[in-house]
Amino acid sequence: WFIPEYVKFSLCHWSKLLDYDMICKWIEPYSLHKIRQKKRVLIILAGNIPLVGFHDFLSVLLSGHDLVVKMAKKDTLLLKLLVEKINRIDSRFKQKIDFVDDFISEDIDAVIATGSENSERYFEYFFSNKKRIIRGSKRSIAILSGDETDAQLECLADDIFMYFGLGCRNVSKIFVPEGYDFTKLFNLFDTYKKNIKHKKYRNNYIYNRAIAAMNNCTLIDNGFLLMKEEKSIYSPVAMLHYEYFKDYNKVIDSFNRNNKKIQCVVSENHTIFGRSQKPNLLDYADGIDTISFLKSI
16 A cells, blocks of 8 residues: 555655754643653554654654654554664664564553554553553544635545545545535546556455445446445545535534544635645644643653
């Protein structure tokens, strides 16, 4: 899944965020110099998209605590390559960062772990006596008013298709007004028609189309994306769920009240189109302030 285009996208995004002034503006309000006792903090990375846990890594590093990193089997290279470069800049970091294959026997003071719903339950049980941030499976949605410009819908394509839709910030379901015409949307999604050439993505597309046919499900199919009218926000790879609504404001109010499974909402009133996979340093996963947590341990 880690094709060069998406790896480069992630690296370029982080290269823009790793600006001295931006980092100072982010960190200074926390007064991290007041942290007197350094702790060992384990971070468990999900590995679903390139450098998905780099914000956690950076947060622990800047807090001054020691890092214990358990990488995902699907992403064992990128972060280690960046750490090698960091160590060349300042060799003192070698004493601050440990990569481990097995965290069970590690002596740690706190943990930040990200994984599936099953992993979330396991982490909560296993680390019940540790200070922790445990993140489970979340997805993102978009709410369309029907008045979006072509430019906004092209940006929405990035929110849906970037990283093949595997990230928690990828839009997996859209809400559209009753009678919405998907023709314009599909035309503007053509930029990502290339995804169907990727073997794993194509296999998912074929599989999900076959399952839908066996279950007599009605799909909208444009040749590289399947769209299904569905209540769930969890759509499989190569599929986008959609739901019609009558009142735009009621939809937004509903998700403002019931957002436990939603990472972000893309709309004119929330995360703007095209920004779901370009979070800034203050866009904490699950809305939990990681730096404040690290300061409190």
